[in-house]
Amino acid sequence: MIHQYDVIVIGGGIAGLYTALTTAQNNCRVAVISKVHVTRSHSVAAQGGIAASIGNEEEDHWEWHMYDTIKGSDYLADQDAVEALTKEAPNAIYTLEHLGVPFSRNQQGKIEQRRFGGHTKNYGQAPIKRACYVSDRTGRAIMDTLYDQCLQYDVTFYNEVFIQNLLFSFNHCCGAAGYDVATTTPHVFHSRVVVIATGGGGRIYKTTSNGFASTGDGFALALDALLPLEDMEFVQFHPTGIYGLGILVSEAARAEGGVLRNGLGERFMERYAPVLKDLAPRDIVSRAILKEISDGKGIEGKDFVHLDLRGIDKEQLNRKLPEISSFIRTYLGIDPSDSPIPVAPTCHYMMGGIPTDLQGHVLTDIVGSVLPGLYAVGECACVSVHGANRLGCNSLIDLVVFGRFAGMNIIREIKSKVLQPLPLQAESIVEAKINRLLESSGSECVPVLRESMQRVMTEQCSVFRSGQTLENALGEIRQLEKRCLNVGLTNKSCIFNYELQEMLELTNMLKVAEVIVFSALKRTESRGAHFRSDFPERNDEEWLKHTFVSESPMGLKESFKPVAISKFAPEMRRY
Amino acid sequence: MKVVFKIYRFNPKIDLEPHFDVFNVEVEPTDRILDCLNKIRWTMDSSLSFRMSCAHGICGSDGLTINGQAALACQKLVKDFDYSQEIVVEPLRYFDVVKDLIVDLEPFFKRIKSINAQRIPTALIVGDAEKERVQNLEERSEFDDALKCILCGCCYSACPVITEQDSDFVGPAAILRAHRYIFDSRTTDVTERLAVMQKPHGIWGCKSYYMCTVVCPKKIKVTQAILRTKKKIILEQQPKSE
Incomplete structure (x- = not known):
């Protein structure tokens, strides 16, 4: 089946x-194509x-926001991009x-604000209330609002359609092809712009806050089109x-007064980040927790620590963190105000991704060549505003600021864009891929x-x-990629065949894992979330640069x- | 420990009638029902179909009928049921079954669309307006409960009106969505929205069975929200006295 639109958005x-x-x-005539039903995407899980x-x-x-973001990124973020983000952020909220x-x-x-990790006043002096929120359902509330608005403007939704490859014509992206999960029929989307x-x-990874759908499909689409991925070594835990x-307990829990304690009951973050303590950036807190655990100071010597919310007033807990309190009761059988x-x-998050410029154009190389017709936004893109470590609450603002910048730029450019011819066999390539797996x-x-x-x-x-x-991992991942060629699917059905879908997702994940x-x-x-025990220091002389693979x-x-x-020269990163 | 799961199966390509398959699964009391379903699919029967996404009760993908009651598979643990007996998993009721535990949610989302959100003029969005509109805490609390809705569809599965009396009834989640906007002090087209609620198969179909409230995985007081909306309609219709 072939569909024609001005703009298609994958995801x-x-x-x-x-x-x-x-x-x-x-x-513009717009279609949103997603392998899950609309309003089920993982943005809904954003809490804080x-x-x-x-x-x-x-x-x-x-x-101040710009400085915090750059320092949080361990100076790897592009400062022009961070400036654009933080300048536009207030307007985006309004x-x-x-x-x-x-x-x-x-x-x-007025919109209430609370503290969040790594966000400070006056260039690092003390925590600041900068996070706007909707209790602890911020992502869900934004998603629901955008969905309602998209319905008003007649955006077409192709639910449960899994895109397999981008389509090109004369070096111009002209669409994408995939299949309907419900029927396993191929669908080709022919468009002037692809996002x-x-x-x-x-x-x-084994333990993740991400939903089942977060399998790096967009990264794989780019790799298959021989496009580079930027800074993929930076994975946020x-x-x-x-x-x-692995289910997330938002940093908001610490912002509202929760503290981390080790097996001795110590508030150990005081030792790692004397000023921001529990609200230090995530890379630092994650390393601190694992250090405590490896020093034998986990709870009862085991591989976890405690997040203690008992200091938060019960009424505040229910008002500001209702969702979290509820699922902790469900899954752990404890009340966070007692235990x-x-x-x-x-x-939790990939700082790296498909390199883009500020308008969302996908870049094909380190000098900034643009691939006509192709854009990337959100977590799969790398502008780069998060560098080596993203601050909490900077993800949602990234989505709305650059999501809109890309949209506004598409409006400007689309007038000059004609529909390029579809490549031959766009449909049959997907069909062949699926049939090979089904057989x-x-x-x-x-x-x-x-x-x-x-x-x-x-x-x-x-x-x-x-x-x-890493040498071991590279060998093992390549081995697994080989073993994938010898896979046998036992489910031959064409109706909601999730074994087939998970096989395609696994192929994508292995490609991304290798990168x-x-x-x-x-x-x-070592920089931000990337900590090499054999190279434990940051090395600006050699490594103040983005990796393209x-x-x-x-x-x-x-x-x-x-x-x-531009504005902030790299400094030692202390909190 | 081993727990017996009795699971509704239907493949329209092969089966004339749905049937149940029984699986004896090694699980822990603290496992989510979703974990059990995944264990079946990953180790026992790859052809089992069900939806899932976030796995912690915020995306709304895995609404199912578990031991006769609509619930999210990721929010119910094995120990929430008498697991010495078999645990019966079926698709959500009311909706058409597409395969196994998967139902056609199109009628549900069509209703969500039908209640009509307000179209925001483009000019406002590109930043002409200054800052945010003020909304005090009391105004904000008027619709807070409705914001918990995750569009899982469990309430339709449980509603006696839609399942037994009027299959075109707009249904609890759509009214709740309308309520969310009607009671938001920032909404400027409340009258139009109330009118939409009164269309045939609209809000007056609700007979307050409270089943939506009973099954709601997010513990939303759905019936109360519907009643408040009805009351608002009646009050709006009364002539305004000086």
């Missing part, structure tokens, strides 16, 4: 919906808030409010995932291979890595792009 999270809404408001220096609680300036987002309010009836908004890939489950929560770091009869099975990948990545390439573990490990191996320093006939190849530095 229905907040960034994708924002780009869709912005273009649809300006009379969205950062902007609107200063409703105390004095704030975008320059725009969301005008669209109907039901922000929590303060006594004056990749597929989110992250936390499912590459959120410090407070529920032990064993501390067992937590450990959980894979496969090898001895390997998907869940076993996936578990092996998650184990390798968790043991060898997570918060701490070294040349040794993560490869990039991490190249970077012989792409596929080539000889395998993966790397190149490097200098960091854009």
